[in-house]
Amino acid sequence: MIQTTSIESHNEIKKELCHRQLEVLNFLAMNGASSNAEIARGLHLPINSITPRTNELVKKEYLEQKGKTIDTESKRRTIVWGIKVDQQQLILL
16 A cells, blocks of 8 residues: 555655656666666667766766666666665655
8 A cells, every 4th residue: 555645755756857857767667777878778769868867866866876887789888877775666656
């Protein structure tokens, strides 16, 4: 059973974030920790529309760095982002 306060918090998150930020959060909620390039490929968007959104979400404390990996396409080292544990339940409502 979902608490009323959780639903209210979830609705506040939706008001606070822009459409693209919500897309990034939903992608990560569904696919797990991912790099900017993986998010961009998964959402069929250019990476330059994803990188600023992940930076904003880190500043707002929704995302955190989960590690680093080598991107399969670019062969460059990249940061892997994930939803902060304390935000996960609110985002998945």
